[in-house]
Amino acid sequence: MCAQVSKIENQVLTFSALLASIFAIGGLVFGLMFGSLVILFDGVYSTVSLLLTILSLVVSKFIQSPSKRHFPFGKAILEPIVITVKAIVILVVVIVSLHSAVTSLFTGGREMDTSVATLFGVLNVLGCGYAWWYIAHRSKRFTSDLIAAESMQWQMDTLLSIAITVGFIIAWVITQSPLAKYAVYADPLMMCAISVYFIKVPIDMLKEALRELLMMAPSKEIHSQVTAGINKADKLGNQRIKLVGLTKVGRELRLVVDINTQNAHSISIHDIEKTRKSITSQLSTMPFDLHLNLNIAR
Known part of the structure; x- marks a missing residue:
């Protein structure tokens, strides 16, 4: 904040x-x-x-x-x-x-x-x-x-x-x-x-x-906004990403996102950071402190 x-x-x-x-x-x-x-x-x-x-x-x-x-x-x-x-x-x-x-x-x-x-x-x-x-x-x-x-x-x-x-x-x-x-x-x-x-x-x-x-799912409104932002970041980036976890705790919005590397042998740190910045940019209009965890999935 x-x-x-x-x-x-x-x-x-x-x-x-x-x-x-x-x-x-x-x-x-x-x-x-x-x-x-x-x-x-x-x-x-x-x-x-x-x-x-x-x-x-x-x-x-x-x-x-x-x-x-x-x-x-x-x-x-x-x-x-x-x-x-x-x-x-x-x-x-x-x-x-x-x-x-x-x-x-x-x-x-x-x-x-x-x-x-x-x-x-x-x-x-x-x-x-x-x-x-x-x-x-x-x-x-x-x-x-x-x-x-x-x-x-x-x-x-x-x-x-x-x-x-x-x-x-x-x-x-x-x-x-x-x-x-x-x-x-x-x-x-x-x-x-x-x-x-x-x-x-x-x-x-x-x-x-x-x-x-209890770290339960947030309201439908928050979930819809986050899903829309993740989908947009997915279309703009080279990596396929998927929202797998979302909760709101106080002023924090906590997300867990999978980066799918199924069709690639490896992924660079640069690509991971690029994906992080893209997601953060898409969700920047939401009035919360964003805590984003990225997982590499195959």
Whole structure:
């Protein structure tokens, strides 16, 4: 990863950490003050996001530092490990929140000040929406799984804030109607709906991270791009080449390619390097660090 990309990654993660700390404190304070499960969940989620962002920032800087002695094959594997930790922690937070909401439903609900809670929700939507937009905007020109996971966190927080705000508005309307006695169930019901909806996000993050940790095949999109590049290099070169292995680990794309020498008695080092440069050139537009292994096949 080039120095400029690393600098942008660090800037984005630092910005995310600072903003997450503000939402974490606000969510926890207001959640406890107004006795709202969803605001408290938002505060807990922001606190967890802050800790996970700090973890991502530390790992990002660690990956960029040289350490061939202890990591002879690079540190890219640390990225899916961090994302796995993020996904598991977020999943636990969602499950615990769902349990609290269900318990509250069966114990008489929870009263809250819906007017102040709605104002908090609106401020949250604006703040989280800006963070999501900023991170997505800054990461358009480069690929980083850490930033992608960070963007997903803020997307989840933004949608969560929107759901909370809409729920508070509905709860306020209920308090002004003959059904006012049922308003105490609005908060835990919102929490149940939010938990069920958002549980898919950490599960998807976990699945993708585990695919990389297990060195499984990458997405169809990546596989198609690599195959097209290999086929083009095969047509342009004198040697027949074939893709036999492909995986993505963090910011690295790892390929194993066979050079077929069936019709030749030998192959020169010059021809091997020419093939390597041709493959690298065809795949240079992909936003990954390329790790290419060439095998001589007969």
